[in-house]
Amino acid sequence: MQTVKKTLPACPVETTLTLISDKWKVLILRDLLTGTKRFGELKKSIGNVSQKVLTSQLRQMEDNGLLVRTVYPEVPPRVEYTLTDVGYSLKPILDAMWDWGTEYKKNMSEI
Amino acid sequence: MQTVKKTLPACPVETTLTLISDKWKVLILRDLLTGTKRFGELKKSIGNVSQKVLTSQLRQMEDNGLLVRTVYPEVPPRVEYTLTDVGYSLKPILDAMWDWGTEYKKNMSEI
DNA sequence: CAGTATCCTGCCAGATACTG
DNA sequence: CAGTATCTGGCAGGATACTG
Numbered sequence: 001m002q003t004v005k006k007t008l009p010a011c012p013v014e015t016t017l018t019l020i021s022d023k024w025k026v027l028i029l030r031d032l033l034t035g036t037k038r039f040g041e042l043k044k045s046i047g048n049v050s051q052k053v054l055t056s057q058l059r060q061m062e063d064n065g066l067l068v069r070t071v072y073p074e075v076p077p078r079v080e081y082t083l084t085d086v087g088y089s090l091k092p093i094l095d096a097m098w099d100w101g102t103e104y105k106k107n108m109s110e111i
Numbered sequence: 112m113q114t115v116k117k118t119l120p121a122c123p124v125e126t127t128l129t130l131i132s133d134k135w136k137v138l139i140l141r142d143l144l145t146g147t148k149r150f151g152e153l154k155k156s157i158g159n160v161s162q163k164v165l166t167s168q169l170r171q172m173e174d175n176g177l178l179v180r181t182v183y184p185e186v187p188p189r190v191e192y193t194l195t196d197v198g199y200s201l202k203p204i205l206d207a208m209w210d211w212g213t214e215y216k217k218n219m220s221e222i
Numbered sequence: 223c224a225g226t227a228t229c230c231t232g233c234c235a236g237a238t239a240c241t242g
Numbered sequence: 243c244a245g246t247a248t249c250t251g252g253c254a255g256g257a258t259a260c261t262g
Contacts, residue, residue, distance in 0.1 A: 012212030013141050030124050039224055050256050076223045093207040100201060101123030150244055161235055187243040
């Protein structure tokens, strides 16, 4: 899945999928769009994700230039995640998903 | 994953994810947004999906009201898939993904 | 707190055979 | 042509224990 530069598909939609289609990445984006978060905050907010997988997907997003990881050399340690401009530019996709999900739920409740 | 009405999450973004985050659904949408397609056309266009999985994900999308499946009682048989209005209303999400993927590739090629 | 290190589960892909 | 049925296997993701 990674080494993205080598495997970027021709279709731009597939390119986007390659970068954000893993199970938790959209929820990571949702949470970071409102600002910098610590690892523990993300884990709590996202829900049922395991530490290993959350760490792994955060690292991939860092490698792809979507977010920045900052380690504060304190005890206990503190690690913060912040979207880059490229990561933040995914906001229109999340907004569209938010709008559609809201409409869908409204329609379903009317049936 | 299915029985969507029972498990719709509170967050609208998660609701949308529940319906389109399976591996091939976004590509199915991409292909059907340009019009009705036959099963074989979808399979060819999407690429490496197996018959079994493509059938399964199309059925789920039908159950969720995103598309309609039409069987023509001919020999050889013909089955066509068409987006419903609800399915078509996902277009803004796909458009945003197209735009972002195009930009991302442009940025990557400049490095 | 924010991770590694292991081991394990289950989804999905691949291949093949069969049918209306 | 467009499926269904069955078996196999790889790998993303999950559970748990341990650590700087």
